[in-house]
Amino acid sequence: MRNELDPDRMPKHVAIIMDGNGRWAKKRLLNRINGHEKGADAVRTIVQTARKLDIAALTLYAFSTENWQRPQPEISGLMLLLRRFLSSERQTLVDNEIRLNPIGQIDRLPQAVRENLEAVMEATANNQRMILNLALSYGARAEIVEMVKQIAAKARTGALDPAAITTETVADHLYTRGMPDVDLLIRTSGEMRISNFLLWQIAYAEIFFTPTLWPDFGEEEFVAILHDYQHRERRFGAIPST
Numbered sequence: 001m002r003n004e005l006d007p008d009r010m011p012k013h014v015a016i017i018m019d020g021n022g023r024w025a026k027k028r029l030l031n032r033i034n035g036h037e038k039g040a041d042a043v044r045t046i047v048q049t050a051r052k053l054d055i056a057a058l059t060l061y062a063f064s065t066e067n068w069q070r071p072q073p074e075i076s077g078l079m080l081l082l083r084r085f086l087s088s089e090r091q092t093l094v095d096n097e098i099r100l101n102p103i104g105q106i107d108r109l110p111q112a113v114r115e116n117l118e119a120v121m122e123a124t125a126n127n128q129r130m131i132l133n134l135a136l137s138y139g140a141r142a143e144i145v146e147m148v149k150q151i152a153a154k155a156r157t158g159a160l161d162p163a164a165i166t167t168e169t170v171a172d173h174l175y176t177r178g179m180p181d182v183d184l185l186i187r188t189s190g191e192m193r194i195s196n197f198l199l200w201q202i203a204y205a206e207i208f209f210t211p212t213l214w215p216d217f218g219e220e221e222f223v224a225i226l227h228d229y230q231h232r233e234r235r236f237g238a239i240p241s242t
């Protein structure tokens with residue numbers, strides 16, 4: 001049996017690229033939405049597991065800016081699933097002291113989704129045990145452009161001195177302001193790409209790629225990855241400590 005996880009070496013921030021719902025469905029001759037439905041069940045499991053393990057921040061890539069190019073029925077299906085998820089999970093998030101924080105171009109989402117998001121954000125606003133960042137209509141380059149615009153506007157009005165800009169200034173103008181950098185990034189389905197996800201925040205993240213399709217990703221594999229993570233030596237560019 002494997003040893004227990006070391007609470008002192010838990011990643012503070014875990015980010016996941018949830019990939020492979022479509023292939024999961026195709027393998028079973030189902031339609032893609034069935035794959036996303038199963039994917040939503042995996043989301044529930046992983047949120048609960050992360051909370052149980054005292055991970056402070058979990059960021060899930062649920063919908064990218066590029067995903068708007070998918071066929072309209074798939075987009076509508078995903079939006080409906082998201083609404084169902086928000087309604088069904090609201091109380092669980094409250095009970096488990098999880099704060100919902102959507103990140104991305106939220107104004108591009110349908111109004112009904114935005115209303116659901118608002119309601120859950122309001123209900124969970126004071127929760128402190130874990131933050132759940134749901135990346136929706138998210139793209140890291142767009143996030144960076146937005147950050148540059150905000151900093152440039154402050155420089156123009158004199159509120160900020162360009163010479164005084166630091167890495168902290170940049171971090172404070174991203175969606176993840178106030179949160180630790182990503183310690184652990186996981187991508188399912190065997191694809192080995194970053195796909196425009198959290199480009200700034202993953203600078204020193206440990207990366208794990210698993211061939212498991214997202215709907216099949218569960219607590220056991222998540223815990224196994226956390227074990228591996230705890231055995232990796234993180235150097236942040238320095239030499240190994242003796």
Ligand code: FPP
Binds near residue numbers: 019043063081189
């Ligand atoms: C990637 O699979 C997954 C997505 C584009 C969306 C992720 C959505 C969910 C996990 C379900 C709904 C989310 C919530 C938060 C309720 P893919 O469609 O790209 O799979 P493929 O690469 O095999 O085609």
